[in-house]
Amino acid sequence: MKSIAALQAVVTAAPFDGEPSVGELDAIEQEMPLILAEVDLLDAEIKTLDRPATGLDERRIRRARNRVLAERRDLTNRIGAMATGGAA
Template sequence: MKHIVTVQDAVTAFADFIEPTDAELDAIELESPVILAEVDLLDAQIKAMDRPANEVDARRIRRARNRVLAARRDVANRTVGAMLPGGAA
């Protein structure tokens, strides 16, 4: 019979590294508008599932998709601008 040995010491040895770093928190903060827009889109899609399709739900989903695209565009433009040295030419 084999005995199961716990690996608690190996897991808890890295407890200091479990917390996210400042760079990871900055990345999450940078992407938070996209995350929130995607949550709104998901909410709109869930609301539309509960009843027959109608024009109001279609508009709500379309607007939510547009907000997701706009948020993704803004984040992409912000990250590209931060990575390129110098100003606009």
């Protein structure tokens, strides 16, 4: 009977330890305000799933959307400033 085992070596150079790198942690920390704003928007939207949205709910969702947009803008500006060396 012939063996059907792989004839090529394993491609991965180092085993994955399951932990994020320092660079990945820095990126997460930099994006955290946007992540929290998106969570707030999701919470506001979830509250209206099982009942009709009231005027207060609509304002809450609108404010959360505006906060997400502002955080996206700020994150983009921060990343752009880092890429250009801070020169405006």
